[in-house]
Amino acid sequence: MTMIKNITNVRGIKCWGAHTGVKSMRRDLAIIYSEVPAAAAAVFTQNKVRAEPVEISERNINTNHRAQVIVCNAGNANACTGEQGRLGAEAMMKVTAEMLNIPEEDVIIASTGLIGEPFPTEDVVNGIRNNIHKLSDEAKAGSFVANAILTTDTFAKEGFVGFEHDGIQINMGGIAKGSGMIHPNMATMLAFVVTDLNIENKLLDKTLRYCVDRSFNMITVDGDTSTNDMVAIMANGMADNTKIKSESDPGYIIFREKLLELLTHLAKLIVSDGEGASKFIEYKVTKARTEETARKLVRAISDSTLVKTAMFGRDPNWGRIVAACGNAGINFNYRKVNLFLGDQEKMVQVLEKGKPLDFDKNYIKKLLRESQIRVHLEVNNGKESGMGWGSDLTTDYVLFNSVYTT
Amino acid sequence: MTMIKNITNVRGIKCWGAHTGVKSMRRDLAIIYSEVPAAAAAVFTQNKVRAEPVEISERNINTNHRAQVIVCNAGNANACTGEQGRLGAEAMMKVTAEMLNIPEEDVIIASTGLIGEPFPTEDVVNGIRNNIHKLSDEAKAGSFVANAILTTDTFAKEGFVGFEHDGIQINMGGIAKGSGMIHPNMATMLAFVVTDLNIENKLLDKTLRYCVDRSFNMITVDGDTSTNDMVAIMANGMADNTKIKSESDPGYIIFREKLLELLTHLAKLIVSDGEGASKFIEYKVTKARTEETARKLVRAISDSTLVKTAMFGRDPNWGRIVAACGNAGINFNYRKVNLFLGDQEKMVQVLEKGKPLDFDKNYIKKLLRESQIRVHLEVNNGKESGMGWGSDLTTDYVLFNSVYTT
Structure with missing residues (x-):
């Protein structure tokens, strides 16, 4: 039996995907947690209409380019929800920080689902409260989160790449959701990547932008950009390699190549899941x-x-x-x-x-x-x-x- | 019986629409001629791939902002045709100038139809030779040209507006073809307008751009711009009003309003003819x-x-x-x-x-x-x-x- 690796094979990563009731049957809450604070970077939608979690996550990332957890709910996009939605997004961030005993600015939040519906704050907050103790590094937990971020997607999108640097095995895993673009207002593209590489956070940011430009920004289903799009990466350094600080570092080129490979793989999976597409x-x-x-x-x-x-x-x-x-x-x-x-x-x-x-x-x-x-x-x-x-x-x-x- | 006016109701305008054989059955050659040289202006496609007639007509208009005839063939776009197409477009211009005994730079040419097929120079040149003596100001000649520029359009698009200025009746008529966007490579949008107003040519140019921005540039069927798009206007001054030279001229505002009205009317007809559209x-x-x-x-x-x-x-x-x-x-x-x-x-x-x-x-x-x-x-x-x-x-x-x- 071949082991298929996922984000739980990245050192220090624990996760869980739960059902909170926003969606009727399927898992709708994903939590990806690093045991130690990680260097973090993210790119957000270019749409001028931005969902509440996008505003909060961008502010948090910009504070210190660090994060320790990504929390994402599915079924409600928390976009065009006004004050009610802003308070809901803040509650989502606060309860996560409180339960994990970490600073609020180390929380990345994301939402995907219907636009303009009131945000189900109670379901999401209770979901976080009731599931955070289940965070696990078992393989099935990785599958749970990959499924918990889906909306109209017909399959979960996962990827994993390993490479050697400094004589150490570096692990990198990611999940994504598309862009079926099928169900009204559910066009959001999300991707979350974790790695145990030790890399300087500004360089991580530059690398993520380089790779997103050549992967997610090169796919198209119908040319529309959603209010919620987000690609985020956490690099927690637990591989314990000498920290990569410059583009001339021997390990840097291979990292960028592998990240591009992983993001391209996820991007192509999203296109493959464009329902209503035949080719x-x-x-x-x-x-x-x-x-x-x-x-x-x-x-x-x-x-x-x-x-x-x-x-x-x-x-x-x-x-x-x-x-x-x-x-x-x-x-x-x-x-x-x-x-x-x-x-x-x-x-x-x-x-x-x-x-x-x-x-x-x-x-x-x-x-x-x-x-x-x-x-x-x-x-x-x-x-x-x-x-x-x-x-x-x-x-x-x-x-x-x-x-x-x- | 109500008379429906068309371009032949503009003083000094004669025209003819003929069948040359490029299309199997329908008229495919349109000639619109002014008895005297006219102030002229035109806007052309923004697509970087431009058909041969676009290159020639732009050059001719820029020479002296004057024209005396518009010749348009349908069935072949003369786009992506290389040297053969360039020579064909030149022949089309030259034979027209020669037959009418006018300078080459006073000829505007246009083409619409399939891209990348060799240009049927002989058919078009013979068509011009054999039909130019038929130029007429009878109403039916106006209908003939309106039909001769069509490709997959399901109806001819015509418009006429009259207004008074300087105590004189000013006439303005136009024809257009769309943008069924249905048949492969036949997406060209063309419009030709003639008026007997006396107006300075630089001001005519500015007015045309103002009105095109608010009419043809505000319609969309599928967002693509063709290689052949062109809107041209000839103002021959035969109404004999005092020449309009400035935007503060009392007649200017009404002219701009009427031109915008005419172009908007033609633009909306094009959208109405978007086959495959239900609304x-x-x-x-x-x-x-x-x-x-x-x-x-x-x-x-x-x-x-x-x-x-x-x-x-x-x-x-x-x-x-x-x-x-x-x-x-x-x-x-x-x-x-x-x-x-x-x-x-x-x-x-x-x-x-x-x-x-x-x-x-x-x-x-x-x-x-x-x-x-x-x-x-x-x-x-x-x-x-x-x-x-x-x-x-x-x-x-x-x-x-x-x-x-x-």
Whole structure:
């Protein structure tokens, strides 16, 4: 029997996922706790309408770039809830700090679920009170938290990577929820990562932003950003390696690489769970002038409604891809580009320096029938590249998203 | 019998719409000619991938802000066609200038249709040669051109406004094509306006941009901008009014108002012809700090996939509208806003200062069943407002747009 590792395999991490009653049947409260205070960093939604827990967690992280616990409820987003919601979020933070006997500013809170419904403060606060003594490092506790943050997700999203540094095994685990974007107002994307690496907190913050830009910020289901999005990491240093303080540290590059690997894995799981989507599409832009422009092109293509419907229809419609690039807000010369379309196995070139090739439309249509397909654009303007992942736009997506709120 | 006026009712305007063979059955070549050189202005697509006629027409307009003829072919966009297309566009311009014995820089050309197909230069050039002597000011000639610029449009889009200035009747007529966005690569939006007003060309340019920003730039079907979009106006001065040279001229305000009225009329016709759309939605944002922010909010809401699917589903999903505003790229405080939803007759308030009201969901769902619905957001942050028009996102839209290119 192969052991599948999860966040409980990170030194000093205990967790629990409980049912408090906000959701009717499923677990709806997740607590991830580190035995010692950890360096912490987080990125938050860019939406100007921000949920109450986002305000509190950002303030707490900015106080000392440290945290010891992440508490997340599911079923209610605590967004657009006004004073009642603000007080509820504060109560959630205070009871956690009190029960664990840690400073309030070492608590990160998060919420996901319906927008604009009064926050069920009593259920959540009682849930924390009644479950905090259950915090555990058993493997099943890891599964419980991964499930307790879900809303309309159809499966729990977990990942684990290990690597060696300083002759020490470093462990890093994470959980996420998507972005089914299916149920009204439940579009929140959350990810929580823990590691026992010893790293300076400012550098941790920089690394998290670098990796989020290349993973979660490169996925798209429908281009909307929710009021509650959050990616947080705690690094508690219990691996006891010499503290990583600079980007030139030999351990730093491998940490960044592994964190990017973990976040990309979680991001791709979120796209895979886009209900109403029939295809998982990998976008690659290469030979661009800068990495930034490559990523802008990936996002412009993967966000285009016309490209996404073409992918649903297995249509090698290069004109829409080129037109989407023209709207990317960067200099773009279609006369230089090569374009390739295909499935996981095989790709076919459809454009050579902007000119359509005489490709076999039936063959390529057959490739695009696969559930995992690839789009590769060579800009031929430099050496940099970018990748992203998205879904197609289907009739099912529209049906799911058009149902009544209640 | 009521006479319906069209562009042929503008003094000095002659036109013709012909069939050259690029499209199998329908008229596919439009020529709009002024007996005397006219002040001219145009706005072009913001897409970085621009069709060949866009390049030529922009160059010609910039030479002397004057034009005497607009020639447009339908069925082939002359975009992504390389050298062959560039030569074809030049031939189109040259033969027109030669046949009419006018300078090349007084010719505006436009194309709409499939992207990336070789340009049918011979058909178009012969079409111009064989039809230019048919230029006519009969009413039917106006209908012919309105039809000759269509692609997947299901009806011709025309408008006419008259007003008095200097004791003289001023005539202004226009035609447009949309944005069915249905057929692959046929998303081009074109509009051509002619008037006999006498107005200075720089002021004409400024007025056109002002009006396009508030009409064509405020409609959305799927958020994509085509390679060929163009709005052009010729003002030939044959009404013989004293030339309007300044914004403080008494005739200026009425001209701008009437031009905006005409362009808004054409823009709304384009949205109405969004095949695969089931609803026409009017968005109004009021009490905003600036007109610019009001328009940004209108665009953010009307472009949101989640809002558009909710409208299809008759769902008073205010959370999605507020979240879309949060993504508009401006400062936005949801705690101040009032939101109203309804049909043409009746609106219901659903948010008061950001708080959901206890509205009757079944009643509002009934209102949203209408084919013309309204969304009205009060920002309560100032005195400015903006309007826009869009369609919903339907399962039919996805089906139409997913069909194979050929």
